[in-house]
Amino acid sequence: MRGGLLGALLAAGLCLPATARAADPIKFGVIAETSAIGGASIPKAAQLAADEINAAGGVNGRKIEIVVYDDHNSAADAVRAFQRAHSEDKVSAVIASYISEVVLALEPWAGRLKMPMITPGAASDDITKRVHNDYDHLKYVFHGYLASTQIADSVCEAGKQLLVKDMKAKTAVVMSEDAAWTLPLDNEYLKCLPQIGVKVIDHIRLSPDTTDFTPIFNKIEGEKPDVIVTGISHVGVQPTVQWQQQQVPIPMFGVSSQATSSTFWKDTNGAANGVVFQMASAPDVAVSPKTIPFAKKYTAKYGVTPAYSGYTAYDDVYMFADAIKRAGSTDADKIVAEMEKTDYVGTLGRIVFLGRDSQFTHGMKVAPGYITGLMEQWQDGKQVTVWPSSAGTAKLAFPKFVKLGQ
Amino acid sequence: MLGLQILIDGFAISSLYALGAIGFTLMFGVSGVLNLSHGAIMVVAAVVAWLFAGSYGAGPYGGALVGVLAGVVTAFATYLLVVRPIQTSRSIPGEEKEIFVLTGTLLWGIMLQEAVAYLFTNNPKTVRPLLPGVVNLLGVRTPTNEIVTAAISWAAIGLLWLLVNRTRTGKTLLAASINPRGLTLLGFELSRIYILVWAIYGVLAGLAGVLLGAFLGVSSDNAGTLTASAFSIVVLGGLGSVSGSLVAAYVVGYLETLTAYLISPSIRTVPVLLLLVVVVYLRPQGLLGRR
Structure with missing residues (x-):
């Protein structure tokens, strides 16, 4: 007991x-x-x-x-x-x-x-x-x-339609900030852009501390590319505002991480109008x-x-x-x-992690039916999806000062 | 073409540097205060202008005005909360007061910077330009705002010159910078002169912040760099020398612009810092300094 x-x-x-x-x-x-x-x-x-x-x-x-x-x-x-x-x-x-x-x-x-x-x-x-x-x-x-290489591939994939067909771009300048994530991004840009028929005529890596982008835009404009393909995340507001204030006639297309939040429109006073950027999911698309x-x-x-x-x-x-x-x-x-x-x-879509055999072990599987990229554009205060056409709710539209390739 | 571009861009940025540094040097000349929260005050002015122009619908002019006002308010807060208590303290020995003011304003600047980052993120903000659009200057496409920036900077500097050299109040400022004790013997109250100099300083720093915000954009992270750049210009020109600061602002502005265009934008500030080292070695009193 x-x-x-x-x-x-x-x-x-x-x-x-x-x-x-x-x-x-x-x-x-x-x-x-x-x-x-x-x-x-x-x-x-x-x-x-x-x-x-x-x-x-x-x-x-x-x-x-x-x-x-x-x-x-x-x-x-x-x-x-x-x-x-x-x-x-x-x-x-x-x-x-x-x-x-x-x-x-x-x-x-x-x-x-x-x-x-x-x-x-x-x-x-x-x-x-x-x-x-x-x-x-x-x-x-x-x-x-997504890993940088996958992001660059997603930009190029969208570029087949948007850059080549819609914007008639034949030449590009790659403009990226100097950071760990842009090293593989740029490598892949330099590989995949020519594959879709866009020749890269210059590759600029800018310091993330840059405040005055005038000399950079000036140099790019002198080279007369049809598009600036971007890889920016630490910087964003300043290059975008200066691009608009100086009326640089070349469209910006690629990765611009800060542009993914609506705060960006406010911080740039709407200078973001026309910027095209990659994203994996967006507020207006039922990914x-x-x-x-x-x-x-x-x-x-x-x-x-x-x-x-x-x-x-x-x-x-x-x-x-x-x-x-x-x-x-x-x-x-x-x-x-x-x-x-x-x-x-x-x-983001259907998430499955890659196994030990993949070079991206524990990275996400990027493929149709799993995760695919989107291209978004700022149009009059709204982020709209411009690619892929299955999700696309809008056509590309640029401010007047931007001149597209002929 | 490139030469003209450098000339125009360099002029605009140098004018802004001059405006930013002139308040800093005036403050040192008249009241002996090296205000290390200078950059943070500029940042506050720019962010307030951005906030009022954008979120509260004050428009670009209203926003700019509120921004400058914020500069004045922050300058007075700096004086009344940090500098004056140190200057009038009995427990801090006189010879250590300068160090206390340096440390106090440095910490105050960090507090302002962190407050801005906390409330509005450290992402750069851009103030709406007073005049949007571009004009063609001899073939160089120049934002109208860049010309406005240079014009307003010079107008403000001109007004300051008139105030100091042509008015009785201004002359007391000058006298205070030369012999403050003599001035008190003549019956002037130094504390009133200090309040005046902080007010002028607030307007200059606020205006510089707002214009910089509209020209390049300002982030809370820039506070330290802005103080450092004003400090370098003032040391280069000669501590307390207003004309020296003007010359130095142009040396710095053009040297930076030349470097950015002709060598690389990534090393923009390097040659200026090297020049500063050389000047401190060979001519420690600065380009136009008296001492």
Whole structure:
């Protein structure tokens, strides 16, 4: 009898902390530069996803909690935040940054601390290449956005219709900012543009600290290309405004990450009119049934449309939550094993991660039926989709000062 | 053609530099304050102008006006919250006050910069140009706004010159820069002169910020660079020398423009910094400095 009582007490004692643990929230760390357009969307979208999951009962009876760290666009700050997320805040997974330099600095830490991590916005090919080359150590890292090479390919694919047929472009100048993500981007631009029939007559890599772009536009104009193919993310407002104020007669086409949020129109006072830019999902296109509802919800809550990294961060929270649900545990190795089995329709399309054999290990599969790119254009205060024609809601339209190829 | 382009662009940017630096040097000349929150005050003015012109429908002129006003308000806040308490403090020894003012304004500038980044992101903002469009200057397509920038800068500098040299109030400013103690013996109140100089400084810094915002765009991240550029111009011209600052502004503006056009935009500021090192070695009092 006494033994039974003791046993019951012991069992109760053992159970108590166990039940308390089960009710503890599952924490996700979000590391991003919250004062930049691309960074600000990440914690906001992640919080939106967490709120939805919690409203629907959470994961295995536990709530999701988002812990936000501002890295001020500094790799050192990001690494400190990552260590803190692991050792003090005890998060189960990390969603980190849209800056390749920052993500590349965090990558070895994800391996060392065995912390599942995904980036919703960085693009460097090296992120997944490293996972491919050192899988056992770095398998905790996933790439939640297109790699630079894939982005360039998507721009060229759209270019077949938009650049060659619609804009009659035969020559281009590639203008990119000097950063880790544009190295593979530019390499691919230089390869794929000639393949679609657009000759690259110059390749300019500008310093991200540039404030006066007049000399650069001046040089480009002297070379008389039909189009400027862009690779810009750290810069955006200043080149766009100066392009418009100086009435540079050459259209800008390509990647312009800041242009992906509606904040861009305000920051440039509408100088963005006519800028064509690549995106994986947009507020006006039903890339998947989840895209438009998410964009609407986000805009209603925060007053601006999400930047490209917002869509992905929202999907990332759901994918981690699903992986934890399937694994029935927050054990890092189990989460990774389940993440690898991900087949999830998110705001971006159908997301499947590539395996160990691919050069983009843990990168997303980019193909029709999975994830494809879109081309968007700013037209009179609105982002409209101009490619592909299946999703395209509008035709290209440029301000008067832009002269298209003849 | 390229020569003319460099001439025009260099002139516009140099005029703006002159306007930005002249308030900085006036402040040092009259009240001995090196205000390291200078760039942040310019940023606040530009962002407020952007906000009012865009989100509150004040239009480009209304926005610019509110922006300049924000410059004046921020300048007074700097004086009343940071500089004056240090100057009148009894617990800080007199000989250490300059260092305290330097540190105080530096930290205040960082606070302003972070506040702007927190509220409006660190993404650059562009102020609506007062006159949009372009004009053809001898074959060079020049934004009208660039010409407006140079004209307003020079008008402001001209008005300052008239104020200092042709009015009684202005002459007290000059006197304060030469012999403040003498001035107090004659019955002038130095604190009133300081308030006047901070007001003039606020207008100049605010105007420079708004014009820069309309010309190139301004981000909170630029605050440090803007202070550094005003500081370099003032050191190059000679601390406290207004005419020296004007000359130095043009040297810096043209050297930068030449570098950007003829060598590479990425190393735009490098030759200026090298020149600064040389001047500090060979002529530490600056180009037109007295001391």
